[in-house]
Amino acid sequence: MSRRDMGRAAAIRPLRDVPGWDDEADVVVVGLGAAGACGALAARSVDADVLALERASGGGGTSAMSTGQIYLGGGTPIQEKCGFEDSPEEMYKYLMASCGPGEDEPKIRLFCDDCVEHFHWLVAQGVPFKETFYGDGSYTPTDDCLSYSGSELAWPYRDIAMPAPRGHTVQQESIEAGGMLMRRLLEAVERSGTRIQVDTLCETLVVDEERRVVGVVAKVEGVVRHYRARGGVVLAAGGFINNREMVDRYAPLLRKCKMRLACDGDDGRGIRMGMGAGAEAMRMETASIVLPFTVPKGLIRGVMVNRQGQRFINEDAYQTVVGEAALHAQGGQVYLILDDAIFERPFPPTEIAAVGETFEELERELGAPEGSLQQTLELYNRHAERGEDPVFHKDSPYVVPLVTPPFAALDYTTDTAIWAVFTMGGLRTTTEGEALTPDGEVITGLYAAGRTTSGLAAQGYSSGLSLADGTFFGRRAGRAAAARARDQERGR
């Protein structure tokens, strides 16, 4: 296969070309990250025979590398314990406002309504959450749980929906929370009686003459194997940020971003397998684009400017929302202006693009158009003296005048800073995880979940939404595939 072919759908294997089945199950799960694990658990919970195929030598996928934060709300026990009021309705309002236009309303509706139940289910699988509030951001260095992980407190969302922290980080010190999440889910999968087969690279789907998906073709130690799925195949094989051809084809701007939040498996294979069987891929241009400038949090008091020396967003919008705006509308050419009073070294680190004793000097050193940055900062300061930001509506705690020289511009251009991205586009699915053709027909026997699918959000990513998507809709996909297996058995 040429590199060029890697950007394309994977041609199906017709059933008539399958020499025989090497194994079979009610439900075959492709990929054992969060979505696949929850799919397997849900299918096993109704006694389906489940075979989970994982390309790596163990499960976990990108979920295990994540910060272990899951976007949950609507009034979870932890939200209540920590004294935050939330409801499915407020959560719905926030997601509808922040994830669109183009948001998946039926998925958002269902997810908000059933979110508290989903929290309890995760706990029942052994996923630990501490009943504590941490603060905000996508990353909790302690073992605390709750954070504002989106733009809930930022304009305009704070006026649209009652803000509540919804990022639920799994209990574990430091960056290992994603690892803990997957350790516990995989232990549950093992306990459940799911048959797990690792080092198995699924390559394409087996399709019968009625265009139903009836199995998968995989390679195990170089040998081609065929696995029959009596009820269905659940594609849960991650996104495509590590497939250069697909990124060029569908989301070329992402090429500018240095860091791919992904394991090797995020090479788009699951999406390509689905497309090969006739499933529609949608929103393939969308991504979570993290511009990580908000640690330490005091940096939000800085002023983010583009290369014209202008502000373009409220700096307290969530880092993914800032990242999206900065990449799409500003070409990834942005800087964060600080004065000496609020200066702190950012984490992750980036370079200092310019310093100056005056705004004029800073502007000159930065190469911004003469007068542009000066006036931006003067106007900002003028309003900031009253704690106000009538231009972009940054919340007053973050609005302080920058008056203490020297002034510095942190370099957040894509050339220098670490922008962290993963893809959000993928197969179009129903709320039950059924894959759909472009004409809206369900592809019998094909289910998908997690970043192999397009999920709740079309844009405006809040941290934790992918693990939420994957775990919540992964369960539904596994359950639906199991139900179909049962129906098949009963001869329906």
Added chain:
Amino acid sequence: MSRRDMGRAAAIRPLRDVPGWDDEADVVVVGLGAAGACGALAARSVDADVLALERASGGGGTSAMSTGQIYLGGGTPIQEKCGFEDSPEEMYKYLMASCGPGEDEPKIRLFCDDCVEHFHWLVAQGVPFKETFYGDGSYTPTDDCLSYSGSELAWPYRDIAMPAPRGHTVQQESIEAGGMLMRRLLEAVERSGTRIQVDTLCETLVVDEERRVVGVVAKVEGVVRHYRARGGVVLAAGGFINNREMVDRYAPLLRKCKMRLACDGDDGRGIRMGMGAGAEAMRMETASIVLPFTVPKGLIRGVMVNRQGQRFINEDAYQTVVGEAALHAQGGQVYLILDDAIFERPFPPTEIAAVGETFEELERELGAPEGSLQQTLELYNRHAERGEDPVFHKDSPYVVPLVTPPFAALDYTTDTAIWAVFTMGGLRTTTEGEALTPDGEVITGLYAAGRTTSGLAAQGYSSGLSLADGTFFGRRAGRAAAARARDQERGR
């Protein structure tokens, strides 16, 4: 069919369900706008039997409603006559820079290389062009020909490629040039011996057991008819801006724009037919977004601001480039600031959102954040006194200080002004017009051209590119379908 279904692919008709053929031809062309007409002409030129099916009572489509401007260059006789130097290479550089990221490089390469030949071909079909230079814009109220119809003279393109006017408007007084183009092309189609059948609404494709496209199903006066295509079907049925469900699904931002540059036929049917047969639709979010603020041309001396009172682009970028930036990054909330010295009534007209004797008064009346618009205009004026715009690089002829009160803000918000849009996304095709599946396979017997396809540009539309795309690649699609018919006949 429910309204919801209208947003989806059209299910194919299996060959085995076709009761019999009502007619047949080597090449069946669906839609008689510019792309279909050129497809028919090209197929007839190699003696294929061509049946053209048109849903309206006569050909023309949206092409006939257009301004009749075709983007052509590389050194056409008219460019030469008018004293403009151009070459395929400079044209290529401009299109590659302005149409990306995501531009279709093979199509751009071929189009630039063969553009002069294409000009001669159009003339040979009877399309008249006067050997005169008009100026710029998408619309030529006189019968003159040549205009700058893109951002060739604007930063940064003027530094990337040697600017040349490439908009070639068909010779005809006033807005009838599109009508003249289609009158002449349709006369040529009739002369060519193409069999034209109007009032025929094609609904879906007939596909055989090998998934080859072998015909179309249409309705004629309420009766279902089946037309066999021995060589292939050429879908040239326009875009989808008049399909509300498709717009919601693929390009929801366009819903904000008041004016759809389209005939009724632009309801996405051609795209849906292709998708039903397994073709991939791509770049479905893209559009030509005209923000028509540049007539009279002196208005370019105004200052375009967003609702934060900031500039966001060089006002001499082409009106579609300004429109794209204004819609995507500014939510369609933009205003054009003028002083009394440069004030003129715009065409098309729009409202005056605010007036003021001072910048401060203007800003207050506009409801812009206090100080924001004032400083934008002060900085603009400061540089403009030297004829410079170091912030956004507007070209110096358009850079004059705004110093004569009263000042006015023309309302170019999507709520008020006439933004004119049509869709640019569609079927993925090869340079020969062959429709492709998501896995990059050619769908045997299926060809497409014009706005039913995704063409040269992924963004940065220059006026005339759609007629260029449609006529140039329409020819290639018709020729390829005819060649296949000949191969079939020879039993290959």
